[in-house]
Amino acid sequence: MTQPTSHAAPSLRAAGRIAIETAWQAAIRSGALPPVPPDAVVPTVEVEHPADPSHGDLASNLAMKLARPLRRPPLAIAEAIATELRTSAGDIFASVEVAAPGFLNLRLSDAALERALDVARTADAGFGRLTSDQPRKVDVEFVSANPTGPLTVGNARGAFVGDLLCRVLEAAGQDVTREYYFNDSGAQIEHLGASVAALKRGEPVPEDGYHGAYVEQLASDVPADVWAAATSDGAEADKVLGAWASVRVRHMIEASLERLGVRFDVWKSEASLHDEGWVSRAVERLREGGHVYEADGATWFRSTTFGDDKDRVIHRSDGRPTYFAADIGYVTEKFSRGFDHLIYIWGVDHHGTIARNKNAAQAMGFDPDHYEVLLVGWVRFVMDGVEVSMSKRAGTFVTLDDLLDAVGVDAARWFFASRAAHVAFDFDIEQARAQSADNPVYYVQYAHARICSILRKAAEAGIVPASTFTGTLDGDTVAQGLAREVLRLPEVVEDAAAAQATHGVTAYATGLATVFHGYYRDRRVVDPADPATSAARLALVDAARLALRNTLGLLGISTPEQM
RNA sequence: GCCCUCGUAGCUCAGUGGAUAGAGCAGCCGCCUUCUAAGCGGCCGGUCGCAGGUUCGAUCCCUGCCGAGGGCGCCA
Numbered sequence: 001m002t003q004p005t006s007h008a009a010p011s012l013r014a015a016g017r018i019a020i021e022t023a024w025q026a027a028i029r030s031g032a033l034p035p036v037p038p039d040a041v042v043p044t045v046e047v048e049h050p051a052d053p054s055h056g057d058l059a060s061n062l063a064m065k066l067a068r069p070l071r072r073p074p075l076a077i078a079e080a081i082a083t084e085l086r087t088s089a090g091d092i093f094a095s096v097e098v099a100a101p102g103f104l105n106l107r108l109s110d111a112a113l114e115r116a117l118d119v120a121r122t123a124d125a126g127f128g129r130l131t132s133d134q135p136r137k138v139d140v141e142f143v144s145a146n147p148t149g150p151l152t153v154g155n156a157r158g159a160f161v162g163d164l165l166c167r168v169l170e171a172a173g174q175d176v177t178r179e180y181y182f183n184d185s186g187a188q189i190e191h192l193g194a195s196v197a198a199l200k201r202g203e204p205v206p207e208d209g210y211h212g213a214y215v216e217q218l219a220s221d222v223p224a225d226v227w228a229a230a231t232s233d234g235a236e237a238d239k240v241l242g243a244w245a246s247v248r249v250r251h252m253i254e255a256s257l258e259r260l261g262v263r264f265d266v267w268k269s270e271a272s273l274h275d276e277g278w279v280s281r282a283v284e285r286l287r288e289g290g291h292v293y294e295a296d297g298a299t300w301f302r303s304t305t306f307g308d309d310k311d312r313v314i315h316r317s318d319g320r321p322t323y324f325a326a327d328i329g330y331v332t333e334k335f336s337r338g339f340d341h342l343i344y345i346w347g348v349d350h351h352g353t354i355a356r357n358k359n360a361a362q363a364m365g366f367d368p369d370h371y372e373v374l375l376v377g378w379v380r381f382v383m384d385g386v387e388v389s390m391s392k393r394a395g396t397f398v399t400l401d402d403l404l405d406a407v408g409v410d411a412a413r414w415f416f417a418s419r420a421a422h423v424a425f426d427f428d429i430e431q432a433r434a435q436s437a438d439n440p441v442y443y444v445q446y447a448h449a450r451i452c453s454i455l456r457k458a459a460e461a462g463i464v465p466a467s468t469f470t471g472t473l474d475g476d477t478v479a480q481g482l483a484r485e486v487l488r489l490p491e492v493v494e495d496a497a498a499a500q501a502t503h504g505v506t507a508y509a510t511g512l513a514t515v516f517h518g519y520y521r522d523r524r525v526v527d528p529a530d531p532a533t534s535a536a537r538l539a540l541v542d543a544a545r546l547a548l549r550n551t552l553g554l555l556g557i558s559t560p561e562q563m
Numbered sequence: 564g565c566c567c568u569c570g571u572a573g574c575u576c577a578g579u580g581g582a583u584a585g586a587g588c589a590g591c592c593g594c595c596u597u598c599u600a601a602g603c604g605g606c607c608g609g610u611c612g613c614a615g616g617u618u619c620g621a622u623c624c625c626u627g628c629c630g631a632g633g634g635c636g637c638c639a
Contacts, residue, residue: 051584052583055582103581318637348567348634352633378633418576424569434601438601446599446601450598454598457598507578507586517603520602521602541598
């Protein structure tokens, strides 16, 4: 996986990493530590937040990593770096400790936390967004359901996961294009046209046709001129009506996606890839490279050259191109638009097609590492512990719109965001629908609303947040805890973008809400008798609001000011 | 048969070479005269599928086995 080039806005973790790196180098210069021998691997400085708060705010295993190459006990190495940190790291750390078997445990000072809070508040909506000197230009193709019917719950996960990924990458400073690929010609579309034609004529829908209320709606909506064109002499009614209907259906799909808050930058038609010659040129490119041959009357791509199980057909023996042919052309078309990286979001059932596509990209001279497929696992929609039937005949819960009607956009986004994309999971409709504490999304939104309520209360009392955080924490461990959690946001975004996954973001949101609720319990914010303390606490609570707002915003989830 | 993914608390899922494995839900017990109880505190609950191996250290990496799902088309 290629790492984004983005660098974090000042995160506390990054500050700790730099401080340790600097101290380590200083210890080498002073002779306290030997340099890493040339034949050994120089370890990277890893900094994490220890699970146990008694281990401090930040911890590093650097000394243990260095023990072998330096041939010294890890505790001695840690002590050397700690000594350097204590003398030259300024006022960033309140304490620097060494713990067995060689951990370096750091505790941040109030001053460091307060400065970071000031920066966060100034950044405002930009807090938690990273910048990049050279943003990676990435194309994310997802959903890409053919316009023969409304989006189904089967399409839902791809739609949410794709958009969530895009949001995370954007927050990490990357240049993201959301792309939807659709088949606007061929058999499926003709079947749709035939179905519409049949209903329009009052005949039954053909065997391989499409059913459902939307088809009837389409039939009754056919404009007179389209119908005339379809039924004129020599016209192919199915094709004409199919073309018209697929555009209508596509707009329907677009409206559903709009409802989820997903908007695509590019809608790419398969036909255009053929019409503009992308497919034939790509096949020619493969042929020139010796990767194409004819057999059994068909044209094949020699995918086995790159380790595939078998070679793959590009043109069938009847001359028609396969879907794979269009994929090949599409890859060249995408790279011609200057993307550094292509991401495809597919269902696990497409896993078998990854190899041939990646191989074709490689055969055409593209770096296969820049062709990435993320698979999304199956979802079972569960109610009362049993799977909800999704059969069209049952009439319930077939479309994506049904799902949104049942649980709402916020809950749907949360549930899809909080699971790793590639694993199968059960979507509990009851829990997602619950307007109560059972529902984690409300739990987090409630924290936000609660803060807004405090802010309103404060305004009534004439209390304004402190203009600077300097001196506001004042050794208060409860306040420090909230500040640390707030300030983790940039790290959470960095990690999410690197992992190309969002479940760390929902976990962070839940944790932040929990820490805030604890603060609310332990510290009264608005106290007219003590305006100075109130102003300090109000500023901190407002910073928590900022972090919650930006986190939920990142997930596309609303932030109500009262509930 | 071959390939991919998964197997962690009763349920749904995180975690991932490090310091006592986490969250939500469910269950049980407490807390509203004071900024929103959609909240807070506590309890219960795990041989991290099984067996080997690598490592100072493995739930995480490697091998084998067992179980679940998916893929192996001139379908998409």
